Amino acid sequence: MIDTYEKVEDIEIRLLLEALYHRYHYDFRNYAMSSIRRRLRQAREQLGFSTISAMQEHVLHDPDMLPRMLRYLTVQVSEMFRDPSYFLAIRQKVVPHLRTYPSLKIWVAGCSAGEELYSLVILFREEGLEERTLFYATDINPDALAQAETGVYDIERVRLFTENHRQAGGKSSLSDYYTTAYNRCALDKSLRRNVVFSDHSLVTDQVFGEMQFVSCRNVMIYFDRPLQDRAIGLFRDSLPHNGFLGLGAKETLRFSTHADSFREFVREEKIYQRTRA
Amino acid sequence: MSKTPEGAVIIGASAGALEALSSILPALPAGYPFPIFVIVHLPPKKRSVLAEIFNEKCRLRAIEAEDKEPVEPGVIYFAPPNYHLLLEGRSSIALSNEEEVLFSRPSIDVAFESAAEAWGDRLTGIVLTGANHDGARGLQAIENSGGTAIVQDPSTAFARTMPDAAILACPKARILALPEIPSYLSSNFK
Ligand SMILES: C[S@@+](CC[C@H](N)C(=O)[O-])C[C@H]1O[C@@H](n2cnc3c(N)ncnc32)[C@H](O)[C@@H]1O
Numbered sequence: 248m249i250d251t252y253e254k255v256e257d258i259e260i261r262l263l264l265e266a267l268y269h270r271y272h273y274d275f276r277n278y279a280m281s282s283i284r285r286r287l288r289q290a291r292e293q294l295g296f297s298t299i300s301a302m303q304e305h306v307l308h309d310p311d312m313l314p315r316m317l318r319y320l321t322v323q324v325s326e327m328f329r330d331p332s333y334f335l336a337i338r339q340k341v342v343p344h345l346r347t348y349p350s351l352k353i354w355v356a357g358c359s360a361g362e363e364l365y366s367l368v369i370l371f372r373e374e375g376l377e378e379r380t381l382f383y384a385t386d387i388n389p390d391a392l393a394q395a396e397t398g399v400y401d402i403e404r405v406r407l408f409t410e411n412h413r414q415a416g417g418k419s420s421l422s423d424y425y426t427t428a429y430n431r432c433a434l435d436k437s438l439r440r441n442v443v444f445s446d447h448s449l450v451t452d453q454v455f456g457e458m459q460f461v462s463c464r465n466v467m468i469y470f471d472r473p474l475q476d477r478a479i480g481l482f483r484d485s486l487p488h489n490g491f492l493g494l495g496a497k498e499t500l501r502f503s504t505h506a507d508s509f510r511e512f513v514r515e516e517k518i519y520q521r522t523r524a
Numbered sequence: 525m526s527k528t529p530e531g532a533v534i535i536g537a538s539a540g541a542l543e544a545l546s547s548i549l550p551a552l553p554a555g556y557p558f559p560i561f562v563i564v565h566l567p568p569k570k571r572s573v574l575a576e577i578f579n580e581k582c583r584l585r586a587i588e589a590e591d592k593e594p595v596e597p598g599v600i601y602f603a604p605p606n607y608h609l610l611l612e613g614r615s616s617i618a619l620s621n622e623e624e625v626l627f628s629r630p631s632i633d634v635a636f637e638s639a640a641e642a643w644g645d646r647l648t649g650i651v652l653t654g655a656n657h658d659g660a661r662g663l664q665a666i667e668n669s670g671g672t673a674i675v676q677d678p679s680t681a682f683a684r685t686m687p688d689a690a691i692l693a694c695p696k697a698r699i700l701a702l703p704e705i706p707s708y709l710s711s712n713f714k
Binding site for chain 2: 279280281282284285286322324465467468469471472475495496497498499501502
């Protein structure tokens with residue numbers, strides 16, 4: 248009994264993901280099933296549908312359902328200077344290489360509400376590289392991108408951001424970069440001077456330029472293995488020989504078909520460097 | 525790569541985990557045929573040394589799982605701090621940053637539920653010592669999918685809240701003292 252019920256639910260999930268793709272061109276069909284299943288169950292319960300098929304009907308006929316579904320289907324958990332040791336390694340080991348370039352392009356893929364992007368901009372400013380750098384911040388969730396463009400965060404998060412920044416070897420005080428009002432902290436708009444925000448999917452879109460450094464953290468954990476290979480292929484093709492790729496703390500190229508195109512640059516921090524392969 | 529194992533064991537523990545696990549994992553024989561997933565509540569911002577400790581102490585290989593880690597028989601996989609661990613079918617592990625569940629990431633419930641999904645009646649779930657209610661729901665999911673539920677005897681637990689909650693949720697669970705657990709696991713390759 249249980250067995251057949253579970254299988255029906257998996258069929259419903261696959262159909263719902265097809266519906267989202269054909270109706271709105273959002274492609275979650277090759278995301279890791281275990282996590283998608285969990286979040287679609289949450290969506291079904293919290294939005295009050297009796298089955299995932301019933302939810303699918305609304306997805307197809309009511310465009311207002313799209314942003315709601317995206318809230319469940321994309322995970323927006325982030326922090327400024329999340330995993331401070333990653334940013335410390337960029338500062339100490341990657342920056343010295345980047346200094347040798349007269350101009351730089353940096354791609355933050357899956358930037359969520361901008362926490363990781365602004366961390367890098369601040370780090371680059373502290374290291375005197377911001378002026379020569381163009382940052383691309385991309386995501387598929389329009390609400391997250393809009394929030395990234397405003398750079399406004401809940402004041403309660405600032406303590407953690409400040410502590411992270413310090414541990415990341417911050418050379419200035421984080422408070423130099425924001426003003427506070429009404430329980431919000433607003434990042435200085437000068438931090439966006441050299442940033443281009445853009446809707447871009449690692450699943451359905453293509454390479455858009457040559458980058459010296461790509462940071463893509465905690466995005467590909469939501470993909471299945473073949474889809475991870477597609478995304479890593481985009482990074483491989485964006486990076487020239489010696490370009491850098493940074494992943495999340497528990498992500499790895501070990502299982503990727505593109506592993507040979509990279510070497511470990513800072514092993515513990517999942518920072519890789521493009522080889523000639 | 526070796527073939528997909530035919531069953532699996534998943535263990536959840538919180539306060540008092542290190543001691544409890546020390547009387548189970550090192551007692552398992554070399555060549556144990558199932559993968560063993562271990563979910564322990566840990567401080568989110570610190571590197572965990574659990575895998576290293578148990579890799580030393582055990583006859584089985586113990587590692588901290590990375591995303592899309594392939595699942596192999598006789599390997600002990602620890603969930604890394606600050607990530608949920610989910611089973612992506614029977615062949616690999618997926619990690620996730622989703623929100624904490626019952627203030628926990630990794631969440632024992634999340635891992636148990638996904639393991640139940642993947643392994644059905646080929647799964648044994650074990651709830652050990654802990655001072656919260658995580659694991660009760662997950663153990664119930666394992667039971668509902670036909671798997672075996674085991675709970676550490678609360679009277680022998682460092683913190684009994686978690687095993688008590690698990691027994692309340694799964695009245696049919698086998699209640700075992702710590703030393704009985706490895707013998708049960710080694711003799712029941714169902
Ligand atoms: C957990 S957040 C990671 C935020 C940040 N990089 C960090 O590590 O803190 C994952 C982000 O990936 C985005 N995302 C999901 N699928 C994507 C895709 N196909 N292409 C680009 N971004 C995607 C989500 O919308 C979300 O903002």
